[in-house]
Amino acid sequence: GHINNQYNTCFWALVKSGKTEKEAHQALKGTSSKDKNKLLLQQFQVNYNDEPAMFRKGSTVYRDKVKTDDCGNPIKRTREAITVSNFDLIGPEFWENHQYILGEASDYLCLGGKEKYGYEYVKKFDNIHRLPYSNWTIVRISACQFDQFSLIHSFDKPNDETALRLMNACASLMMEQFPDIIFGYGFDNEYSFVFQEKTELYQRDERLIISSCSSCFTSFYMMKWKEYFPSKELVQPPHFQVEVSCYPEPRIVCDYLSRRQSECHNRNQYTTCFWMLVKSGEGENKAKEILKDTLPKDKNELLFQRFQMNYNNEPAMFRKGSCAYRQKVEASEDERWDVAVAHVDMGPHFWAKHSYVFDRR
Structure with a gap:
């Protein structure tokens, strides 16, 4: 703290006096702490020891x-x-x-x-764990205690479309912030980001990747909140946890994403049935008992017979989740790739059409 602050104090004093940043760096190169104190006193009449303690010593x-x-x-x-x-x-x-x-x-x-x-x-x-090379890195971000968070902020059940669009907006910003992210997939309260095979982000230091992705996603969520919920105050800050995994082949990455999409379908189908039962007057325990050991076919039948609801007609974003990827803008004069968000099945047809996702550098 002291060393950094003393250097920065000298550096910005030199810059504000008319030197370029390069010249300031050069002037401070190889200087000792005593030299910096002398520079501040002689050139700027600043006694470093009189600077606020919070600057010099930290908090x-x-x-x-x-x-x-x-x-x-x-x-x-x-x-x-x-x-x-x-x-x-x-x-x-x-x-x-x-x-x-x-x-x-x-x-x-x-x-x-x-x-x-x-x-x-x-x-x-320091225990620096570097992620293995020649592997596709997947950073999965998920909200902690999201049931409580959604209750406090009165999210719609089983799905709050605005909250999901907010998550998608955060995913788009993540892809802008980290160019090495080639694909993102999210549903409910989670998002998985695929980093390209040869990424050198933070020299592949797992701790730095985790902390940076978590803090950025949280910041984007809070920054965008008012845009999506203009009449709703953010009463409690969100808290996101991060998991990192590495896969050596694109095929395995695709299987991972398919598994997450399958989880999206299963979870959404269950919660759709659950909340329809609760809203119809069943208690939560009773609703869980009704759905215990039911198959997807049983849940579809329950929705149709009791609530005249065809599950396949529910919004694709709820049933399939959201895929975020870069797409070439055909109308642009220069080659430009913008982030697109789609709600589609990630089957062989999708990857055949978007094979460039893994090839593009």
């Missing part, structure tokens, strides 16, 4: 023991409150005053053990 968030009330009076029962401070974590002083945070481990820190050995050894604990 520490921890639970602190509260022994007085808001008026400063002692309280009988100590409680803990979340505190944000800008302290030096380097050295023993902070840990001496907050030994309860790490328990017995604080004894080592208070004795200055870290200063004795330095901090570089921490890097040895």
Whole structure:
């Protein structure tokens, strides 16, 4: 934190004084911490140590023991409150005053053990897992506690078309953000993204791919919320988890996607029956009992006989999910590929027509 901030403070001071970014980088190349302090003081009359502590030291968030009330009076029962401070974590002083945070481990820190050995050894604990090369990477993003989220935001049951279109919009933005994504498939509260075989995204570091995809998708969801739900407040932020898998052949990738589409069909058919029963007056437990051990044929018959509903006439987006892929824009003068979202069966005919998905680099 300190090293980065000191460098950035010098860098932007130089840029704002008229230097180009390249010249600023060159001026700071090989400089020590002492050199940077001297540069700031002599050229810009800035004492780095007078900069806000939050900039120089970062922020520490921890639970602190509260022994007085808001008026400063002692309280009988100590409680803990979340505190944000800008302290030096380097050295023993902070840990001496907050030994309860790490328990017995604080004894080592208070004795200055870290200063004795330095901090570089921490890097040895980094466990970087790089995804295997010559494999197609699939990042599957799914919402956590989505039943609660959909209940809080009054989503329609069994399917909320607007919520599904919001997911599709996020998928399109993901494909724009990550050009190495060649295909996406989603339904309900999940989306699977296929990265091309030779992707070098984050040097194939699994942790960085997971964190980046999760944070981007969540950000897009929140950013687009008002566009799709203009009269509905986002009461609770969504939380998406990510799983990564790798497959050596396009054929296996297609089988994976077909399996997800089969899950879409099975899940949607069940929930359609379930919510139709509930809305007709059956209790949720009773509805589950009625549907127990039923086959797809039985569910279709139930919908038709009890509710005069032909399941095959339900919107394709509900039954088949959504496929996101790049499609060449024929009318454009320059070759342009835009993201298209379709609700189709991913059978042999689809892949024969879209074989370029796996071939395009």
